[in-house]
Amino acid sequence: MREPNPETLGKPGRLPEEFFAARPLFQHIRQAAHSEGCSGDVLFYSSLARLSGMLSHHYRAVTGIGGRASLNIFSAIVGASGAGKSTGSSLTRTLMPAPDEDFRDGLPVGSGEGIAEAFMGTVEEPTGEVITRGKNVGDPVMRRVRKQVRHSAYFYVDEGQTIAKLGERNGSVLGETLRRAAVGETLGQTNASEERTRYIPAGSYSLGLLVGFQPSTAVPVLADASTGTPQRFLWGWADDPSIPDKPPVWPGPLAMHPGQRRLDGPRDITFPERVRSMLWEDKVARNRGEVEVPELDGHAGLIKVKVAALLALLDNRDSVNEADWALAEMIWTASCGVRDHLVERARREAAVERQREEDAKVHQVMREHEAKADADLALERVARLVRKHASQVGGITFGELNRKVASRDRKVLQKSIDLAESRDWVFEEGDRLCVKTD
Numbered sequence: 001m002r003e004p005n006p007e008t009l010g011k012p013g014r015l016p017e018e019f020f021a022a023r024p025l026f027q028h029i030r031q032a033a034h035s036e037g038c039s040g041d042v043l044f045y046s047s048l049a050r051l052s053g054m055l056s057h058h059y060r061a062v063t064g065i066g067g068r069a070s071l072n073i074f075s076a077i078v079g080a081s082g083a084g085k086s087t088g089s090s091l092t093r094t095l096m097p098a099p100d101e102d103f104r105d106g107l108p109v110g111s112g113e114g115i116a117e118a119f120m121g122t123v124e125e126p127t128g129e130v131i132t133r134g135k136n137v138g139d140p141v142m143r144r145v146r147k148q149v150r151h152s153a154y155f156y157v158d159e160g161q162t163i164a165k166l167g168e169r170n171g172s173v174l175g176e177t178l179r180r181a182a183v184g185e186t187l188g189q190t191n192a193s194e195e196r197t198r199y200i201p202a203g204s205y206s207l208g209l210l211v212g213f214q215p216s217t218a219v220p221v222l223a224d225a226s227t228g229t230p231q232r233f234l235w236g237w238a239d240d241p242s243i244p245d246k247p248p249v250w251p252g253p254l255a256m257h258p259g260q261r262r263l264d265g266p267r268d269i270t271f272p273e274r275v276r277s278m279l280w281e282d283k284v285a286r287n288r289g290e291v292e293v294p295e296l297d298g299h300a301g302l303i304k305v306k307v308a309a310l311l312a313l314l315d316n317r318d319s320v321n322e323a324d325w326a327l328a329e330m331i332w333t334a335s336c337g338v339r340d341h342l343v344e345r346a347r348r349e350a351a352v353e354r355q356r357e358e359d360a361k362v363h364q365v366m367r368e369h370e371a372k373a374d375a376d377l378a379l380e381r382v383a384r385l386v387r388k389h390a391s392q393v394g395g396i397t398f399g400e401l402n403r404k405v406a407s408r409d410r411k412v413l414q415k416s417i418d419l420a421e422s423r424d425w426v427f428e429e430g431d432r433l434c435v436k437t438d
Helices: 004-010 023-036 040-054 083-097 112-117 161-167 176-182 215-223 273-288 300-314 320-389 397-402 407-422
Strands: 059-062 074-078 104-107 118-128 140-148 152-155 187-190 198-200 207-212 232-238 267-269 426-429 431-435
Touching: 023 040, 023 083, 040 152, 040 207, 040 232, 040 300, 059 300, 074 083, 074 215, 083 104, 083 176, 104 176, 104 273, 112 176, 112 198, 112 232, 140 152, 140 198, 140 267, 176 187, 176 207, 207 215, 215 320, 232 320, 267 300, 273 300, 273 320, 300 320, 320 397, 320 431, 397 407, 397 431, 407 426
Parallel strands: 059 267, 074 207, 074 232, 104 152, 152 207
Antiparallel strands: 118 140, 187 198, 426 431
């Protein structure tokens, strides 16, 4: 058996054994992950994101704050290249079969417009007129229109740097679209032409997102907290020290899960009174200015509400209980552990980089000082040579002096002559340099 990596074992932010032991479903998910050599955390976070995109959009969390909240979940998996970040996304398709309906499963992210377009399609609608001639007399006149035709989508991005680069393009609306999608707000764009207009109303869709990050690409996203983007993610590690030496048996897919249910109308996920009161008190304290919440914790309550609602649904209930909330807080704590570890790593790396730059500046100043000292010594030495050569009877011409001086000294010859003159060692007489005598 290989020795465990101390750095891997010491990283905060893993879902604890207590979490996986809490419910048979969690054990099932971890066993499925370990049977394929995948991290239990990765498969859990991947399944949570995909399930949130697969759910009926009629499901909403109701806490008495901010209306009916969407259950859209964004998960971020952090690990080195080849650490198994993508395995969770592919494995969750086997573990959690999608319904037969038109669910867009595992779409890439190309642009903000593309996210809205995933829900769009072309359909035929009656115009209100009827056909007055031909064999179809009396049939309604139809027209083709673009409109929302889908309500569920799951997006997967293998490398988070892609999102950052796409968001940097001029005119990109990707960042804004992701932030709106995370809370179920209206998506789309209104354009002059009908074929480029997209309108996805708030509350009319479910959307899940899974993004793989390397630590170096996750740090810039976390540093961009002012936009509100990193606060909308759950963060997890790609590696898992608990993967056994021998793979356990594949436990099989989940026979039933809430992503397979289809609803005809709104379905509220309710919360215990204690949780509702706590969320209300927190909101009031913030809005009164009585508490100052760290920027990266700005969506803590909402994320826990979404997670607790999904855990209740996975347990075949439409109401969150205290156990669901405790588990959601456990997940949030783990997520913050990953996030904070990356932030601290970024601070350390920034401190090292600042020290490196300061050291480089000091070394540059020292090199410049040494170079000046060497140059001064060279001037002094050549100036003395000028005095020596000019001391011959009748002095020395500039041409003769140039020939007598070594080639390496010729670049400072004129300055050396000027220095010798400033010290009254030599003087010019026509085309010759002569030594001054008392």
